[in-house]
Amino acid sequence: MAAHPGGLTAAAAVQIRDLHRSFTDDRPVLSGLDLTIAPGEFVALLGRSGSGKSTLLRALAGLDRVAKDGNSKDGDASGSGDVTVPEQVSVVFQDSRLLPWQRVLRNVVLGLQGPGALRRGKEALAEVGLAGRERAWPRELSGGEQQRVALARSLVREPELLLADEPFGALDALTRIKMHGLLRALHERHRPAVLLVTHDVDEAIVLADRVLVLEGGVVKTERRIDLDGTRDPSDPRFAAVRTELLAALGLAGGAEIKENP
């Protein structure tokens, strides 16, 4: 992994230069954002509601349909800027977004081609701890299990970049902790570059190599997380990072986060 992400531009997984995005009301959401993510790097993106986290992620996923000329084809966003992303990009949404009319395995291999698709799908399900649930309907799974299927669906495509938009936001605290462990393990094994949008500061510190705070349409604060081994929220160094990031989010003294629901 690159120690200085800015220095390895040729090998970067994500390269964003001077990204502008605004919606129909002409309020700029992103105004000249620069970002480089190295291959295999885990980046977490924090920011208040409306700071443009999801807008950035949608721009990377190519979901905002902003064409090269800056005009939107049929979306409501417009803007400019250079975005370079790898060939294989996977997205995990806040809702698991499983097709309710397809069984779990069919959801995982949706759109995959080739003879080994089903086998790879099964392996991916086993990897997220859902072996044996291939023939279940999505509604028969718990929220955490559904989100694990969504993870399997992303990883079976061997992405070079994984975009995750508050993937654990709708889960309860216990499930969320388990999912953190799972995501870390999967990242270790597959090494995709990850951009995780979250509103949970602890989640960002536990998971990421680098945490960015978005404000005013640009990356205002950048913090490399150099805590080694298991990242324990009760560790004083962990607490120091948390205080720093909360301050960057405009909450002095590491107060409770109520700003960002």
Added chain:
Amino acid sequence: MTDLKAATARPVVVPPVDDEELAAGRASRPRGRRRLGPGRPIRLGFLIGPLLLLGVWIWGSAAGWIDPRVLTAPWTVAATAWDLWESGRLGPDLLVSARRFALGLAFGVAAGLVLALVSGLSRWGEAIVDGPVQIKRSIPNLALLPLLLLWFGIDERMKIITIALGVLIPIYIHTHNGLRSIDGRYAELAETLRLRPAAFVGRVVLPGALPGFLLGMRFAVTSSWLSLVVVEQVNATSGIGYMMLLAGTYGQTDVIIVGLVLYALLGLASDSIVRLVQRRALSWRRTLED
């Protein structure tokens, strides 16, 4: 908590409350409170209403409340049906009617489905297709019949086209509606998974529109029988409708009733088949229906 329990020292007969009740695996519903929703499905429940109707008919005829000249008694109708069958008059007519029904339904469903897909998947398709279908919707088949007669003559082709035109409308309306109500987030997902258009239609659009299509199918089946009655009573020389028309001329109430009962039975049977398919094909859903 334990102290409190010990202090209460409740007798065994008092029903436990709340979570204890759940833990004990007893009825989690306090007495007197009904569950919302229609409750569990009744086995063969769809037959109860029609059987009740039949019961009233039998009882009314047996007690002499129903004049046989107005409504023939059920046993007379059964006897007449048997006679008609024995004499070889009913069989061929039934076959002809069934064939018209099936062909009209098949062509109508295919056309409605294709039009719904064209109109549902592209704005241009909608601009071209939707208007004419809505116009057809407001013109009853009966009003179209003279024109169809002039165009296609009085042969089988005209009858099947008339039936298909009636079937097409509910299939189109409900499939189109089902298709357009598919959550837009699934289209977004398909984009991120780089689903090819064919896979998008096959995996997302068609299964997503299936509930709507099957609802349209229930209307379509009924509509097919209705159109059949119309075409068989206007210009036909065979079929159940023709048989009834003839019976009307000779005042044979019992034969008319045989025809009506046949239509009713066939309608009920085909609707039940669609419902069965509905239950099977939509087992992924969990609705008040289940």
